[in-house]
Amino acid sequence: xxxxxxxxxxxxxxxxxxxxxxxxxxxxxxxxxxxxxxxxxxxxxxxxxxxxxxxxxxxxxxxxxxxxxxxxxxxxxxxxxxxxxxxxxxxxxxxxxxxxxxxxxxxxxxxxxxxxxxxxxxxxxxxxxxxxxxxxxxxxxxxxxxxxxxxxxxxxxxxxxxxxxxxxxxxxxxxxxxxxxxxxxxxxxxxxxxxxxxxxxxxxxxxxxxxxxxxxxxxxxxxxxxxxxxxxxxxxxxxxxxxxxxxxxxxxxxxxxxxxxxxxxxxxxxxxxxxxxxxxxxxxxxxxxxxxxxxxxxxx
Amino acid sequence: xxxxxxxxxxxxxxxxxxxxxxxxxxxxxxxxxxxxxxxxxxxxxxxxxxxxxxxxxxxxxxxxxxxxxxxxxxxxxxxxxxxxxxxxxxxxxxxxxxxxxxxxxxxxxxxxxxxxxxxxxxxxxxxxxxxxxxxxxxxxxxxxxxxxxxxxxxxxxxxxxxxxxxxxxxxxxxxxxxxxxxxxxxxxxxxxxxxxxxxxxxxxxxxxxxxxxxxxxxxxxxxxxxxxxxxxxxxxxxxxxxxxxxxxxxxxxxxxxxxxxxxxxxxxxxxxxxxxxxxxxxxxxxxxxxxxxxxxxxxxxxxxxxxxxxxxxxxxxxxxxxxxxxxxxxxxxxxx
Numbered sequence: 001x002x003x004x005x006x007x008x009x010x011x012x013x014x015x016x017x018x019x020x021x022x023x024x025x026x027x028x029x030x031x032x033x034x035x036x037x038x039x040x041x042x043x044x045x046x047x048x049x050x051x052x053x054x055x056x057x058x059x060x061x062x063x064x065x066x067x068x069x070x071x072x073x074x075x076x077x078x079x080x081x082x083x084x085x086x087x088x089x090x091x092x093x094x095x096x097x098x099x100x101x102x103x104x105x106x107x108x109x110x111x112x113x114x115x116x117x118x119x120x121x122x123x124x125x126x127x128x129x130x131x132x133x134x135x136x137x138x139x140x141x142x143x144x145x146x147x148x149x150x151x152x153x154x155x156x157x158x159x160x161x162x163x164x165x166x167x168x169x170x171x172x173x174x175x176x177x178x179x180x181x182x183x184x185x186x187x188x189x190x191x192x193x194x195x196x197x198x199x200x201x202x203x204x205x206x207x208x209x210x211x212x213x214x215x216x217x218x219x220x221x222x223x224x225x226x227x228x229x230x231x232x233x234x235x236x237x238x239x240x241x242x243x244x245x246x247x248x249x250x251x252x253x254x255x256x257x258x259x260x261x262x263x264x265x266x267x268x269x270x271x272x273x274x275x276x277x278x279x280x281x282x283x284x285x286x287x288x289x290x291x292x293x294x295x296x297x298x299x300x
Numbered sequence: 301x302x303x304x305x306x307x308x309x310x311x312x313x314x315x316x317x318x319x320x321x322x323x324x325x326x327x328x329x330x331x332x333x334x335x336x337x338x339x340x341x342x343x344x345x346x347x348x349x350x351x352x353x354x355x356x357x358x359x360x361x362x363x364x365x366x367x368x369x370x371x372x373x374x375x376x377x378x379x380x381x382x383x384x385x386x387x388x389x390x391x392x393x394x395x396x397x398x399x400x401x402x403x404x405x406x407x408x409x410x411x412x413x414x415x416x417x418x419x420x421x422x423x424x425x426x427x428x429x430x431x432x433x434x435x436x437x438x439x440x441x442x443x444x445x446x447x448x449x450x451x452x453x454x455x456x457x458x459x460x461x462x463x464x465x466x467x468x469x470x471x472x473x474x475x476x477x478x479x480x481x482x483x484x485x486x487x488x489x490x491x492x493x494x495x496x497x498x499x500x501x502x503x504x505x506x507x508x509x510x511x512x513x514x515x516x517x518x519x520x521x522x523x524x525x526x527x528x529x530x531x532x533x534x535x536x537x538x539x540x541x542x543x544x545x546x547x548x549x550x551x552x553x554x555x556x557x558x559x560x561x562x563x564x565x566x567x568x569x570x571x572x573x574x575x576x577x578x579x580x581x582x583x584x585x586x587x588x589x590x591x592x593x594x595x596x597x598x599x600x601x602x603x604x605x606x607x608x609x610x611x612x613x614x615x616x617x618x619x620x621x622x623x624x625x626x627x628x629x630x631x632x633x634x635x636x
Binding site: 031136137139140143144145146147148149151152153155156157228232235236239240241242252255258259262263266269270272273274276277280281284285288 | 314315318319322326327329438439441442443444446447448450451453454458569570572573576577580581591592595596598603606607610611614615618
C-alpha cells in the first residue's frame with residue numbers, strides 16, 4: 001500500500017462554486033459561447049459607435065447615392081458597404097443601428113419582465129378570482145397573433161419607437177407572467193416557505209426574499225430569448241413603417257426604406273437584414289446555452 | 301370524454317368575451333372620436349358632429365355601446381369599412397381564401413421538409429447532418445422573414461428571373477372563382493398556363509411563410525424522436541429482430557408524432573403573424589395585406605374586426621387541436 005493512494009482524497013479539488021459550475025456547463029456549448037461573443041461584439045459596437053463609424057449616420061450626400069460596396073466596380077473604401085438612396089453611408093448607419101436595436105431589445109425585456117413578475121407574483125399569491133382574471137387576460141393576449149396585436153396597438157397609439165416598444169412588451173408579457181406564477185405556485189408549497197411564514201415573514205418578504213430568487217433561472221432564460229423576440233418584432237414593426245421613424249437608423253426601418261431599390265441595389269437590402277439575423281441568432285444561441293446550463297434537470 | 305369536451309368548451313366563452321372587450325376598448329383609446337377620425341383633416345361642424353354621434357350611438361354610455369357592439373358581433377355584423385363602406389365581414393371573407401391557401405401551402409412545405417429532416421437528424425444524432433439541420437433550423441427560427449422574402453426575390457426573381465415578384469397569378473388569367481383557392485380554380489379552368497402561373501407566384505411566399513414553422517417542426521421532431529428512441533420498447537423491437545427502418549418508421553415515428561401534432565396546431569398564430577409580413581412583401585391579396593392597408597388609411601372598423609376574426613379563428617383551431625389531442629392521448633383527457 002503506497003502513501004500516494006492514501007493521499008489522493010486530500011488533493012481532490014473543492015467542488016466548484018455556483019458561478020464556476022455554471023461556466024463549466026455553459027462553455028461546453030460552443031454555440032452558446034459563439035452567441036455570447038457576438039452579443040459582446042454588438043454591445044461594443046453600440047457603445048463605440050461614434051468612434052467606429054466612418055461617417056455620421058444621417059449625413060446625406062446627393063452625389064453619392066446608391067454607391068455599391070467597396071469590392072464591387074464603382075465602390076470605394078470610403079463607403080465600405082456602399083451608400084443608400086440619399087447617399088448615407090450604410091456601414092455607419094448599421095453601427096448606429098446596433099444602439100437602437102439593443103436599446104429596444106433590452107428596454108422591452110426590462111419592461112415586460114418587471115410587469116410580468118409583478119403580475120405573476122400577484123396571481124400566484126392571491127389565487128382565486130384575481131388569479132383567474134390575470135391568467136385569462138394573458139391567455140387572450142397569447143391567443144391573438146402576436147404581430148397583429150402589436151400592429152393594432154401601434155396603429156392606435158401612433159407609430160414611433162416608444163409605442164413600438166410598448167406594443168412588443170405587451171405582446172411578450174404573458175410568457176413572464178406564466179413562468180412566474182407557475183414557479184410561485186410550486187415554490188410556495190415547499191417547506192422552506194412554510195418555515196419562513198411560520199417565522200412571521202410578511203407576504204412581500206415571502207414574495208421577494210424567499211420565492212422570487214428561487215424562480216430566477218427560468219426567468220433569466222426567458223429574458224435572454226426574449227431579447228431576440230423583441231428585436232425581431234420591433235424590426236418587423238419598423239419594416240411595416242410602424243416602428244422607429246425615418247431617418248432613424250433602426251435596422252428594420254432601413255429595410256423599409258430599401259424595399260423599392262431591391263431591383264437596383266442589392267446592398268441596401270442585404271446588410272441591415274443580415275445584422276438583424278446575426279444579432280437575433282446570437283441571443284437565441286446564448287439563451288439556449290443558458291437554459292442548458294441553468295436547468296438542473298438536464299445536468300448529468 | 302364528454303366532460304373533457306365541456307370543460308374545454310367552457311374556457312372558450314371567457315376568452316371570446318375578453319377578445320371582444322379588447323377589440324372594443326382598444327379602438328376607444330384612439331385620440332378624438334370616430335366621427336372626427338372619419339371627417340379627417342377637412343373637419344366637421346358641431347351640429348353635424350352631434351347628429352352623427354347620435355346616429356352611430358356614440359353619445360350613449362360606454363357599457364351600452366359595448367352591449368350593442370357584442371350584440372352585433374354575435375349576429376356576424378362587424379361594422380363597415382370607413383373607406384369602402386363594405387361590411388368588414390364580407391371583405392374579410394373575400395380575401396381570407398388567399399391567406400388560407402398561402403398558409404396551408406406553407407405549413408405543408410414545413411411538414412414535408414421538417415419532419416424527415418428532424419427524423420434523420422435524431423437517428424444520426426451528433427452526425428454532420430444533425431448539426432447541419434439544427435444549425436439551419438436555429439437560423440430559420442431567428443430569421444426576419446420580411447428580409448428573407450426580399451433576399452429570395454433578389455435571387456430568384458431579379459437575378460435568375462425564375463419567379464414573378466408579386467401577386468397571385470399573372471394578369472391575363474381570370475380563373476372562375478369556385479373555391480377561392482387559385483391553385484384549384486386555375487386547374488379547373490381551361491386556360492393553358494394559368495395553373496403554372498399560380499404555382500410560380502405561390503412558391504416564394506410559401507417558402508418565406510413556411511420558414512419559421514419549418515424550423516420549429518424540425519427541432520420538435522428531432523427532440524421527440526430522440527426521446528422515443530431511448531424507450532425500452534424500441535430496444536425490444538430491435539431485439540426481436542425487426543429491421544432498423546421498420547422500427548424507426550412504424551414504432552418510433554408514430555409515437556414521436558404526438559408532440560409534433562400539438563406544435564403544428566400552435567403554428568396557426570405564427571402563420572397569421574407571418575402572413576401579414578409575407579403578404580406585404582409579395583403583394584399577396586390576403587387579409588394580412590388588407591390589415592396593413594387599413595392601418596395606413598386609419599380604417600379602424602377593419603382593424604377591430606380583423607383582430608377579432610383572426611383571434612377567433614386561432615382560438616377555434618387551438619380548441620380543435622386540444623380536442624384532437626385528447627382523442628389521441630387519453631392521459632390528457634383524464635388529467636385534472
